[in-house]
Each structure stands twice: as structure tokens, then as C-alpha cells.
Amino acid sequence: MKSHQHLDLLLRSMDAAEQSSPPSPARAQKDLTRILNSQPFPTAFNSRTEVSHVPAKPTPNRRRRVVILGGLAAAATAGLLILPAISGGDAAFATWTAAPGTLIGSERDTAVSDCLNSKQGVGGGMYSTELSTAKVAIAERRGAWVTVVLSGQDGFEATCTTDATAPWFNKGMIGSIGKPGNATSLPARGIAATQLGTGTIGNKPISIASGRVGTDVAAISYTNAAKEKVIATVSKGHFAFWLPGSELQNASDQGIPVDVTYTNGATESQRLNF
Template sequence: MTRTTDSLATLRTLDPADSDVDPHTPGARATLERILATDPGQRHDHEPAKARSRRGVRVVAVASATVVTAGTVFVVIPSLTGGDDAFATWTAVPSSVSSEDAADAAGDCRDAQQDGPAQAGGTAPDFSDDLRRAELAIAERRGEWTLVTFAGTGGFSATCITDESAPLFRDWFGSIGAPAAYTAPGPRDVVATDLGAGEADAGELSVAAGIVGSEVTGVSYRSASHGEVVATVSGGRFALWFPGDELDGAGGAGVGLHVTYRDGSTAELRLDLR
């Protein structure tokens, strides 16, 4: 029996209709790793994978398709069953997450990042120690999707955007990394850690996230397709995302953000990754 056939046979044993299957067990997680490892299109030599490359970014293979830009590694893990197709439930204004759900989402994100992108290997940096020391800064929900962001020293950041509606092996898009040179923002400044576009099972998505000064209480982006997208601002960080590739190339070209300060005043800031 070939490895691919073996993986397909294993996958059939995880039929979501089987109520006895728990996708969070070590066995289910191990099966996911076997499926990813036997993907015939997967590369393990860390050379650029051209199929998903985009202008201004470099795509490499580390356990799954990843995008590396400005010191940040982006990773996409596809769902195998179900999910929120085309981000149908997404909302421009985020909702809060209960402390229990936030803890669960943070634990899943930390585990997923630690098992893969944090220890990318090859020429990619190892962020496993940074991830272990980082603290949860943001937990938000947009429809069926949760976003969590971890914050660490030196501008380190790790984020997961996850479709919570998928019953098995949830679709998620993540980033992890730190800038080569970091200067803490002033009280009314905003510094980008993530800025650009990527792809999940549900389609393309745009992300803007970063570090805010102590006087910044609100951040939003005026999307041509979705109107005003409101960020969550918490723990000295901000994060927003929306469907589509509108921010593709924004890391170099920059993007305008509307910022609100503690005294009620506002400003328009230009944000980029340079």
C-alpha cells in the first residue's frame, strides 16, 4: 500500500459523522500531520514554491504553504470538512470573546504555531522561545472566525485567524515573526507587524495588525469593498482583517488608517512595513 493510499484510508476513519471521533485528540492531530506530510504537492527543501507566490512576497514550504515578508511568516492550514465558505459570516465590526473561548482559541493557536511555523527550520528563524514567552493581547470574533494575537518583546507577534465552524481540522491563517530592527512606537504612533494579503480555504483575505502607542484607543480602515473595518485594540496591539486581496502589496506601498486617541482627537496615519 502506498503512503497516499494509507493516508486516505486513515482519513476515512475520521468521518465527521462518527460521533466517537474527537478532532482534538493526539491521534487526530497526528493524523493531520501525516496527511500534510504526504501531500504530493508539498516541498520540504525550503525552496520557493511558485504556485502561490505573489508580487512582493516570497512563498516557501514549511509543513504547508507559507508566505514570508518583513520578518513575518504566514501559514495556511486548510480545513478538511465544512467551514464558513467565502467568509459568509464575516463582520466589519468585531465582537468580544468570552474568557473561556479566548483561552481555548489562544491554546489552539499557540499549539499550532509551536508545532509548525515557530520552528520552521532551514533558513527561516526559530520563534519557538518567543512564542512560549508571549502573552495573549487580542481575542476577537467576526462571525464564525476568531482572531487571537500574542505579543512579545522586541516587536514579536503571532496571530491566528480561525474558522470555528469547521467540525474537523479547522481552516486557519496565521502569522508569526519579529522585525529585524524594532523601535517602540511613541504614545500616538502605530507600527505595523502584519500588512498584506493571503489565502485560506474560504478565499483570499487582507490583514493589518501591529503595535500601538499608549494614547491610541481606536483604529479602523476604510475598505473599498467592505466600508469601514474596525480593528480590535488591546494589550498595546491592534488587528483587523477582511475578505479579499485589497491589501496585497500594501506592506511596501503603505495603507491609510484612521486612528482615535484617548483625548477623543483623531488622525489619518500612513502605515507600511518599511
């Protein structure tokens, strides 16, 4: 991997292919006791150089590898980090909703803090300055799952999606961080993705889209293969939505049709891509 000075794109993730089903309470307590009685040790994701070592809990028989969310490695406009993803309290996305709710109060504070903390060590802290001044653009809930989008100058964006009901020792997160290579101003009715594709969390596929919108964009929705309207959260010049499954597997190459509503009430179809 190239040096930080020449790289806007970081990718890494953990292979969830060999994960077992959610642990029983007895097994979870046994694992927790073993973790608390042991010393953490540094380990690295099985990725290329320049990705910093991160502490990891002892976890036997789990391989790690680099994976790409929806082919974003080929998209120079997007910086993506996929964090370790392990099964949580809602591994089957049973509580997911097509329409988002808004995170408020302590739930919002916790989700934002968790997202910030998860990104601090990326690339040896290469985004620490941007994170220190980033603002919360989106904080949404879909059932048990929460999504946070942080934004900053020059197109900086960091996203996190996680199961808020998962126990702390078994919590996973998937998301992105970086600066697009072409962070130019969008036209008033423009939309542009910075994250678009499919990854895995809890050994289940998840399709995610997020990015920027122009000043006249009030709402975005996507009709999935089951003819269900998935409503994006649109806030502070950004949008985000996700859905279970691998439906957006090729979206980074082909784009996807979305319905866009403007501040004057007019609606039209646009193609969301990078």
C-alpha cells in the same frame, strides 16, 4: 532558505486552488473513519529547506506550494507563517462583521490554545521560548471567525485567524509568527504593521493587517472599497483587523490610509505600512 540564525522570516502555505466545496455529512463521516483507521505519516510543505516536517492527514489530489501574504517576503520587518488553510463552516465569510466582538470564557481559551499549538513546531521549535512566555494581546471574533494575537519581548508576535465553526478534521488557519527586524519603540501616536496583505483560506482571498501601536492610540479603522468602516481591535499595544477579499493585495508595498483616534479624543488619518 538561510539558517535559523540568520532568518527572521518563515513563509509557507497550502495551495487551496483545487479544493472542493465543503464535504457532505456522509462524505465527512467516511473521511473521518478512514483517518482514524490509518496511521499518520510525516510530510513536508513544498517549501525550501529548514522548514520542519509536520504530520498531515492523507488527502488525495491536493498540491501544496509556498505563497506569500501580501508580499511580506520582501518586508524585513515582518515574520510571517501562513498555515494550512482549508474550507471550514463559513467558507464564504457569510458571518463576517466589520466591527469585532471580544472572545471570552471557554471560547477564548480554546482559540488561544489552538493558536499556541499551531505555532509550536514552526522552524523546528525555533520560537518555543517566546511562545512559552507570550501574552494574549488580542482575542476577537468577527462572526464565526476568531483572531488571536500573542505578543512577547523584542517585538515577538504570533497571529492566528480561523473559522471557529469548522469541524476539527477540516479546520484551517492563517496567520504569522516572528520578530520584526526593527523592533524599536514607537512614538506615542505611532502605528506600524507587522502583517499586511492578502492570502487565501478555504480557497477564498482574505486581507489582514496587524501590528503595534503607540501608547496614545485608542482606536484604528479602515474604510474599505465598499465605503464600509472596518474597525480594528486595539489592545495592549497591538492592533488587528481583517476583511474578506483581496483588497489589501498591494498594501505591503503601498501602505493603506487608516483613521486613528487618540486617547484624548482627537482623530487623524495616517498611512499604515511597515
